[in-house]
Amino acid sequence: DAMVIQNPRYQVTQFGKPVTLSCSQTLNHNVMYWYQQKSSQAPKLLFHYYDKDFNNEADTPDNFQSRRPNTSFCFLDIRSPGLGDAAMYLCATSRDRAGGDTQYFGPGTRLTVL
């Protein structure tokens, strides 16, 4: 089945210790997104790739970086996690960026920072 996969599902890291979250997709979609979602809040878009074109949101902290080495994979790097970075991180894909293009989400990675 075509899908969006995220690994790991749960990640525990220590304050300041770099962590990488991964996302892969078999949908062959052009666009990949990374969202941060905290409890009872809306998903917050961190950045997205349209093919290889990287688009960073203005308020995304420099602590967050992303890589998309090929169409299928996208990584989220948190260089020095703080306690405030504990959240669910959602990867999503869409075929294009047109108005009606549905975003399909992976199961998410729940990050705990100790």
Added chain:
Amino acid sequence: GQNIDQPTEMTATEGAIVQINCTYQTSGFNGLFWYQQHAGEAPTFLSYNVLDGLEEKGRFSSFLSRSKGYSYLLLKELQMKDSASYLCAVTDSNYQLIWGAGTKLIIKP
């Protein structure tokens, strides 16, 4: 600024009907999505409206009025598994998806 408003929480009874409202103020409009999100899980797509009117899909229906900046999600014959958060999201003129905070729906037996 861009804004999506939904009630924070609603309660309904199993077998009943519930309507979840969403109002939006965005820079442009290119469609409105409803997503369902169970606790601790990712959002899953429910519906998309870009023209005014009602879209029916089984037990779920979604309505849009662009002139009023308003949508609702109607859930019929509620089941316990419908307990979840329901997120309204609007695509603006830059094709960016603006998300509401979601409505937590609690279903009671």
